[in-house]
Amino acid sequence: MIKIAVRQIGPGRLTRGLESDGRVDWDAHRGLHPEPRMLESDRLIALAEAGRLCGRGGAGFPFARKLQAVVNSAVRRRKRTVVVVNGTEGEPGSAKDKVLLCRAPHLILDGAALAATALGAREIVLGVTDEDAAASVELAIQERELGERARVVRLPERFITGESGALVRGINGRRPIPPGRKGHASTRGVDGLPTLLSNAETYAQLAVLAGLGPDAYGRVGIPEEPGTVLLTVTGSARFPAVVETPAGAPLAHLLDLCGSRAGEGVLVGGYHGAWLTGDIATRTQVSRVSLQEAGGTLGAGIVMPLGRGTCPIGEVARVARYMAAESAGQCGPCRLGLPDVAGALSALAGGQDAADALERVRKAARMVVGRGACAHPDGVSRFVLTAMDVFESDAAEHVAHGGCGRPVLGVLPAETDAQLQLEVDWSRCDGHGLCADILRGIVRMDEYNYPVIPTEPIPAMLESDARRAVAMCPGLALRLVQRVPKEARK
Structure with a gap:
């Protein structure tokens, strides 16, 4: 069960009953939330419009328009529909959907059932990455005796897994990465059917809106x-x-x-x-x-x-490396652009040719905007460029003095499941630079033209490139070793 506090400003709605760390089972849930009355599609659309309900997964798209798009597609194509709950929550710093999935799964299922009934959906599919979340939702499906009307699909825990196209691909049994061509799940989603796809909190909000009605819902x-x-x-x-x-x-x-x-x-x-x-x-x-x-x-x-105790540029550089490694790696901005951004940020954080590195950060981040197969490069660019503006004085310290004097505490989470690290035998290294060419954004060259090897483990998706760098090293100076966990080092 996920261990993070739940707090409230004012009376809780979604978090009602979550004051303790326990899971709200079926009986307890019905004591907290009355069973919402099922509605036909036109009335559910009107309810979502009256409540001004928007998606809570990132884009903020009006939920009523999503519903209408699925209805239109189903009528036009004469197909059944599917309701998908996006519970992947791939961001390391996010836990809100996991809290709902682990501790209030029935509230999510209430909203999903409302949508499924209104659309005459074939099934409800819940895409999750967290083991505890999967177990909680599967138990909720059993408690409600939904049988084959709902199922849980466990997917790899990666940042891009939650992108709508990647999620649909994963549910369909394919590699969960964004498709090369943009499309809409409302037209062709799970099994090629019109699919209503929204995140876990959105369905929970729909259940609360249906239970309270638009007027009471809007009192806060x-x-x-x-x-x-x-x-x-x-x-x-x-x-x-x-x-x-x-x-x-x-x-x-x-x-x-x-x-x-x-x-x-x-x-x-x-x-x-x-x-x-x-x-x-x-x-x-x-x-x-x-x-x-x-x-x-x-x-x-x-x-x-x-906070002021950590180096902002170093924190941003850590996240940029993580985000470059978490891409699908299937288009130029992700394969080349994001590693360039990460490499320039690492150079700036390390004070190596910092003035040039700062300019390269801005240039590389702007170059990826609007050119990717999905929104991943655009999002990373916004994260990096706004950081350069907000932490402008800190960046200036790195340019002028090679650093700001503060350590990098790892305040911004950038976890990875990678288990391999690069090591270099300096008695063999001749500074050919092939490793930096192959592992752009991971390995960089210093002012003496020798590689700067990261202390972080190699991201799983780059392990094949790391092995190629080891194999191609002219001096046989590189090797991959098993990462020693921090606990063991202590």
Whole structure:
């Protein structure tokens, strides 16, 4: 079971009954949430419109329009439909959907059942990556006696798994990466059928909206964005938590609740989101409109304040390396552009030709925008470029003095399951640079034209490239070794 605190600003709705760490079973759930009345498609669409319900997975697309698109496609093609719950939540800094899946699975299933009934869907499919989440949802399906009407599909835990096209591919038994050509699940999704795909919180919000009705649902929040918002607050927060708050609440209040200050900067929206300065963050509300006006985004509902004890450029460089490795690697911006961004950031963080590195960061990040097969390069570019603006003074310190004097504490999570690390035998290395050419963004050359080998493990998707670099090293100086976990080193 996921271990993160759940906090509330005002009465809880999605998080009602989650004050303890336990899972809400079927009987307890019905004591907390009345069974929603099933509706036909036109009435469910009207309900979603009246409640101004938007997707909570990142894009914020109006849920009523998604429903209508699936209805239109099903009628036009004379096909059955499928309802998909996206519970993958591939961002390392996010936990809100996992909390719902692990501890309130029936609220998600209530919303999915509403949609499935309205659409006459063939089945409900829940795509998850977390083992505990999968077990909780499978138990909920048994408790509700749904039988073959609902199933859980376990997928690899990677950042891009949650992209809609990748998720559909994974459910269809293919490699879960974004497809080369853009398409819409509402037209052709699971098994080629019209598919309603939204994330776990969205379906939970639909269940709450149906239970309360639009008027009661809108008694909290703001007129443009009624209801509550579920956020994951991590980063430098002393008390990281999943927080349910009314839309429109001050972001500063949220940070105070989790024992944090805005500091030098706050990341909003996750690793496809944007950085805000501390001053701007404290004047911003938790809403899509307010965050957008401030230059940020609500995105996947992630808030990460960065304290003054860690090096911001080093933290951003760690995440950039992680994001470059987490791409599908099937188009130029991901195969070449993102590694270039990560390599330039690593050089800037290490103070190597920092002035040139800073310019290369900005140039490489701008070059990938709008050119990828999916939105991954665009999101990483926004994350990096806004960081360069917010932490401009820190970047200047790296340019002027080779660093800012602060350690990189790893405050921004960038976990990997990789188990192999590169090592170099310096008595053999002649600085040919083939390793840096093959592992762009992972290995870089220093001012003496010798490779700088990362201390982090090699991402799993780059292991084949790392083995090729080892095999092609003219001096036989490189080798791959098994990573020693931090616990063992201690």
